[in-house]
Amino acid sequence: MCELLGMSANVPTDICFSFSGFLHRGGGTGPHRDGWGIAFYEAGGYRDFRDPHPSVDSPIARLICDYPIKSHVVISHIRQANVGEVRLANTHPFTREMWGRPWCYAHNGQLSREWSNLPLSFYRPVGTTDSEHAFCWLMGELRRAFPDPPDDPEALWQYLHRLCEHLRTYGVFNLLLADGEHLYTYCSTKLAHITRRAPFGRASLSDAELAVNFAEHTTPDDVVSVIATEPLTDNENWVRMMPGELLVWRDGDIQGRYHT
Amino acid sequence: MCELLGMSANVPTDICFSFSGFLHRGGGTGPHRDGWGIAFYEAGGYRDFRDPHPSVDSPIARLICDYPIKSHVVISHIRQANVGEVRLANTHPFTREMWGRPWCYAHNGQLSREWSNLPLSFYRPVGTTDSEHAFCWLMGELRRAFPDPPDDPEALWQYLHRLCEHLRTYGVFNLLLADGEHLYTYCSTKLAHITRRAPFGRASLSDAELAVNFAEHTTPDDVVSVIATEPLTDNENWVRMMPGELLVWRDGDIQGRYHT
Numbered sequence: 001m002c003e004l005l006g007m008s009a010n011v012p013t014d015i016c017f018s019f020s021g022f023l024h025r026g027g028g029t030g031p032h033r034d035g036w037g038i039a040f041y042e043a044g045g046y047r048d049f050r051d052p053h054p055s056v057d058s059p060i061a062r063l064i065c066d067y068p069i070k071s072h073v074v075i076s077h078i079r080q081a082n083v084g085e086v087r088l089a090n091t092h093p094f095t096r097e098m099w100g101r102p103w104c105y106a107h108n109g110q111l112s113r114e115w116s117n118l119p120l121s122f123y124r125p126v127g128t129t130d131s132e133h134a135f136c137w138l139m140g141e142l143r144r145a146f147p148d149p150p151d152d153p154e155a156l157w158q159y160l161h162r163l164c165e166h167l168r169t170y171g172v173f174n175l176l177l178a179d180g181e182h183l184y185t186y187c188s189t190k191l192a193h194i195t196r197r198a199p200f201g202r203a204s205l206s207d208a209e210l211a212v213n214f215a216e217h218t219t220p221d222d223v224v225s226v227i228a229t230e231p232l233t234d235n236e237n238w239v240r241m242m243p244g245e246l247l248v249w250r251d252g253d254i255q256g257r258y259h260t
Numbered sequence: 261m262c263e264l265l266g267m268s269a270n271v272p273t274d275i276c277f278s279f280s281g282f283l284h285r286g287g288g289t290g291p292h293r294d295g296w297g298i299a300f301y302e303a304g305g306y307r308d309f310r311d312p313h314p315s316v317d318s319p320i321a322r323l324i325c326d327y328p329i330k331s332h333v334v335i336s337h338i339r340q341a342n343v344g345e346v347r348l349a350n351t352h353p354f355t356r357e358m359w360g361r362p363w364c365y366a367h368n369g370q371l372s373r374e375w376s377n378l379p380l381s382f383y384r385p386v387g388t389t390d391s392e393h394a395f396c397w398l399m400g401e402l403r404r405a406f407p408d409p410p411d412d413p414e415a416l417w418q419y420l421h422r423l424c425e426h427l428r429t430y431g432v433f434n435l436l437l438a439d440g441e442h443l444y445t446y447c448s449t450k451l452a453h454i455t456r457r458a459p460f461g462r463a464s465l466s467d468a469e470l471a472v473n474f475a476e477h478t479t480p481d482d483v484v485s486v487i488a489t490e491p492l493t494d495n496e497n498w499v500r501m502m503p504g505e506l507l508v509w510r511d512g513d514i515q516g517r518y519h520t
Contacts, residue, residue, distance in 0.1 A: 045348025067319050088305025100384035124360035
């Protein structure tokens with residue numbers, strides 16, 4: 001199994017603290033040695049960093065910790081390969097352009113054998129994973145239903161929930177998806193979240209000897225939510241998502257909630 | 261104007277030497293302070309690193325110099341903005357997936373005002389540059405003509421040359437384009453190339469105090485070609501491309517040549 005990390009914030013925020021704990025699971029405290037990646041949305045632009053090597057040894061991962069990139073939306077993934085060999089083309093997150101927006105996707109779980117029958121249209125996978133195939137199917141279905149961005153975003157969110165429910169029938173499908181403004185999190189088995197806002201306190205990582213006093217790094221209006229496969233800190237109350245639940249995040253807050 | 265750097269090689273080769281000279285032009289010896297990017301194809305996978313800050317000050321660019329990524333095909337670009345503000349979404353190279361392959365593109369030059377009339381189909385720009393608009397048009401036209409990879413690649417190359425010739429009527433259009441296997445270079449005004457093969461010699465950079473003896477880093481079968489807006493070394497014979505010429509590179513050698 002892999003692990004997921006996401007962030008939604010109302011001000012450009014760096015994810016160094018959470019990422020420091022997260023990347024220790026990539027071959028340090030965790031078994032996820034088969035690559036890692038992280039994607040940032042910044043001022044209307046998108047970039048990702050991906051490496052097929054364990055995050056705990058990766059010079060690129062160290063750079064991400066040392067060079068704080070400030071972002072409204074972040075998606076990260078560390079991989080323990082099940083379907084698809086260990087190589088760059090199989091390393092999450094994956095990205096495709098729709099409506100002139102870069103969409104970004106990471107998946108935790110494993111689909112059953114039938115996933116290769118999910119029919120593809122606009123988008124085709126570059127690698128050989130179940131995850132990327134499901135992403136191409138998902139984006140193709142969204143694009144067929146909404147050739148242009150819908151006036152009513154809730155129609156899109158509802159349809160996305162339906163597609164996620166369909167993918168859950170294929171196996172374990174925990175999802176992080178983003179369009180640059182919204183972060184979509186769908187829980188099939190395991191995802192937890194925490195929202196930090198004033199008054200900010202102190203947090204200490206479960207996976208590394210590191211603590212931070214957020215009060216020293218924030219202003220009273222900041223709202224920052226972090227979503228992860230497993231809680232990253234040991235002194236805060238994380239909320240576990242329900243199986244079948246889709247949350248739509250924007251500016252650190254939940255804008256939409258759909259469930260089975 | 262921007263500057264382009266490309267590489268095609270028959271063995272996975274790092275581009276550290278050429279990139280070291282090239283990035284000095286990004287705010288050092290050159291005026292190209294408006295961002296930079298570099299894309300690598302590795303073992304069927306693709307990744308790029310882009311930064312809207314000058315390459316000469318960029319910690320990500322330093323990482324690329326220090327952490328040799330070995331690749332068959334590389335495309336790099338440093339930017340001096342003309343159309344489109346300085347931000348990540350306007351930073352080359354651009355990428356889109358077609359036929360399950362990541363295509364990568366960088367452009368040097370400036371198109372005239374009419375470029376926004378080039379009709380778009382499958383692909384839409386994320387940023388606001390003439391370059392990305394032209395890329396989306398080019399990829400859309402290729403995909404309309406070839407919904408699947410053609411059996412005869414020369415039909416594709418010929419059609420690509422026609423599309424480049426059309427774009428040249430809009431302004432200055434020097435191009436690097438890659439599909440992971442081939443590197444396509446089209447000259448509108450300025451592109452030069454050099455092929456290094458046994459017996460390898462010594463090369464010294466024009467833009468930085470750095471020399472390398474390729475004989476120490478290669479085997480007798482290596483073939484490595486470098487393509488750049490301006491020659492990067494001052495002791496080798498670079499070949500300048502002709503306006504209207506498209507070269508198709510594979511494994512360091514020219515596989516196809518089309519001209520006006």
